[in-house]
Amino acid sequence: MQENLRLFPPVVSSPARIMDKDTTLSDGFTIPKGCLVNLAYGLVTRDPSIWGPDALEFKPERFKSHTYNRSWVPFALGPRKCIGANFSLLEQKLFVIRLLQQFRVDYLDNKPYTMNYKDSMNTLLNPDTAFGVQLVPRKK
DSSP states (O other), rough: HHHHHHHSSSBOOOOOOOOSSSOTTTTEEEEOOTTEOOOOHHHTOOOOOHHOTTTTTTOOGGGOOOOOOTTTOOOOOOOOOGHHHTHHHHHHHHHHHHHHHHEEEEEESSSOOOOBBBBOSBOOOOOOSSEEEEEEEEEE
């Protein structure tokens, strides 16, 4: 679940905030008072300087040996973190379990699937094509 949420976060940017004072970052860059700022989660979760040269690859094992404290942000962080984060993770696991108990997943073609997104001013990801899989009911 963690790797899936890293590559495909449900929300791709934080709500915009207006800086109430001049702020200088650790690298010396200054954000002036009145500037509109938001965090692009979709960029942070795919940044090779954080996740390595294979940042765009789906590799669930990357979470087994390393903790990405402030780089894994599918539910935001701090006091504005989604209050339903733990519930959401549990629901996702239960959904996948029930889905796989009741259906077999067949690929419609043998090509690797790459998810692309529609350009959008929305904070949610919008896939631009349908998935290449078919759910086949399991026989009881």
